[in-house]
Amino acid sequence: MAALRQPFGGQSDITFPTFNKKSFSELFDNTVTSRPTFKVNAKVSSHRGEPAILFAQAGLEMLATPYKFALVGKFSKGRPKIEDLRKFFHSLDLKEEASAGLMDSRHVLIRLGTEIDFHRIWARGIWYVFGMPMRVFRWLPEFHVDREPSVVPIWFQLPKLPIHYFNKECLFQIVCCVGKPLFVDAATASGSRPSVARVCVEIDSLKSFPGRVWIGNGDHGGFWQHLVPENIPRYCSHCFWQGHDQVDCRFLHPVSRTE
Secondary structure, rough: OOHHHOOOOOOOOOOOOOOOOOOOHHOOOOOOOOOOOOOOEEEEEEEOOEEEEEEEEHHHHHHHHOOOOEEEEEEEOOOOOHHHHHHHOOOOOOOOOEEEEEEEOOOOEEEOHHHHHHHHHHHHHHHEEOEEEEEEEEEOOOOOOEEEEEEEEEEEEEOOOOOHHHOOHHHHHHOOOOEEEEEHHHHHOOOOOOOOOEEEEEOOOOOOOOOEEEEEEEOOOOOEEOOOOEEEOOEOOOEEOOOOOOOHHHOOOOOOOOO
């Protein structure tokens, strides 16, 4: 502090900085200070009177590209050590090595290297890692650890489908009215089970879908093909959990302890 005292009888060479108070709008005014250039630009705004940064959809899609084969594992009844979880994925003999990292005490981010590995892990739905159940969800840009996604992989049966339609490209076009086709099972691909074709489809469980589709059969008229889903999980749009709907939601309809 002594170095800052003005010398007795003289002038000090020390200058002190001055601070001008800025309004809220000036804090985000591009004319006041220049902003750096980013590959993904966000719009500066406000939300309910507080600062906000808004990213465009195109920018988010670019940011999400490295995670197109990412899944989220959720442990609700204990979680193994991350080292043991990595050993577990290594034991699955995947096409490429998977990586796993903690998102919080219950959630693990799983990054896979190939689409085949991605479909294999996701389609099963639940895995037991050293006796501990791990449910698997697809990672999406809107994913949050407090909300389970409504997007799920579901097997659809196409009973009595003529065998010449067991071609993968034909099947994908037939089921595209219910969601995004992912893959067919081995028996469908080989034609060894001609009674029914099975296609795994990515659907949003909050949306409705048709139970049948009309197939034009060239010069031989056409026919209605039934699309039979297997085990669509219920989804609650109140608490954002899979496994129940709003009717059975214990958060929306808490049960009294005296009952």
